[in-house]
Amino acid sequence: MKVFTTIAELRQQLDSDRNAGKTIGLVPTMGALHNGHLQLVKTSVANNDVTVVSIFVNPTQFNDKNDLRLYPRTLDKDCALLETVNCTYAFAPSVEEMYPTEDTRVFNLGLVAEVMEGKYRPGHFNGVAQIVSKLFDIVRPDNAYFGEKDFQQIAVIRAMAAQLGYTFNIVAVPIVREPDGLALSSRNTRLTESQRRNAPKIAETLFKSRTFAASHSVKETIDEVVNTLNAIPEMRVEYYEIVDGNTLQPVTDWNDSDYIVGCITVYDGEVRLIDNIAYRRSEK
Structure with a gap:
């Protein structure tokens, strides 16, 4: 597995893969990977020639600065786990790489973004749309995979994709639970x-x-x-x-x-x- 930290290097590699006729799957994550993430990766590996897993704790989707500060960051462990499920590439950029300038885009995501999480975490889904659209533009996947634990997020991403004209598949993967039922997080x-x-x-x-x-x-x-x-x-x-x-x-x-x-x-x-x-x- 190759690890990329810059957009330019990842794009160059993916352009080569695409020119060779390879299909590309994308699994966006914020790292601290667990078996739920790995199920997404396995699904992508089974259905694409190349799988890209992004590992990036996105600051624009946190409306609670303490939550952002405490969010676990375990890049070395994450990469070791990705090796075990045949991930092709990990993309682990810095904040400066993803946001060289402030992203001021405001998305009109419709009613799906205004209820529940949208109500209790103002600005959260706009931040999600910012980072996921950036990843979509960088990777240009054939398929992108998201876990159903974040049920509302999938609906928001589909709304964002329709708004921006993305035509690839957004695939929802069922929740993975611990033996005692707790949803993996x-x-x-x-x-x-x-x-x-x-x-x-x-x-x-x-x-x-x-x-x-x-x-x-x-x-x-x-x-x-x-x-x-x-x-x-x-x-x-x-x-x-x-x-x-x-x-x-x-x-x-x-x-x-x-x-x-x-x-x-x-x-x-x-x-x-x-x-x-x-x-x-x-x-x-």
Whole structure:
């Protein structure tokens, strides 16, 4: 595996690969890689001749400077992991390389970016659109891979791609979980022992809510999930919304859509964890 730190060198290599008729897959990451990321890489390796994994902690998508400061950075370990899954290239640029000047672009990402994370993390998705569009322009992939744990982010990236006229495939890969159900996240490494013991209750509560939902309303289901998790020491639900899986707008009745997803954000101590679960799944 080759590691690139400059845009020019990576582009030169990819131009050569493209001219040789090779297909290119891109997996954008912020590093601190875990098995969820590796599943994205494996999917790309299986479906493309060349796989590029970017490792870049993007400052423009953090609305909390403390979160940016504490975000784990483990480049050497990340590269060693990528070697084990046959990644072709890692791209690990500096902030100065990606942002030689301030990126002042403002994206109109529509309603999918205004709810949930968009409401609680102002500017976050504009920062995501800035960095992902930069990576798309640098790599020019045939396929780009994102994890479904960041369910809303995928919808936002698809909206951004449509706005900018990107025509390649944006592929969503299912959530990878620990054996106890916790959705894999780079932030999990920041949990204390007691917080880590509690964290799987997020997924456990979501899965149980499917059964609860069969005989209760949307609102009752939301209340049940929120009250259950808020009763656990050190846990605080920031939001739990049950939405149309395509538009991300809230539903009030189980018959409002054929594709219904519950999206949650929970603080476990000071660590912000996200997860989601499908109640009905019939995508357009």
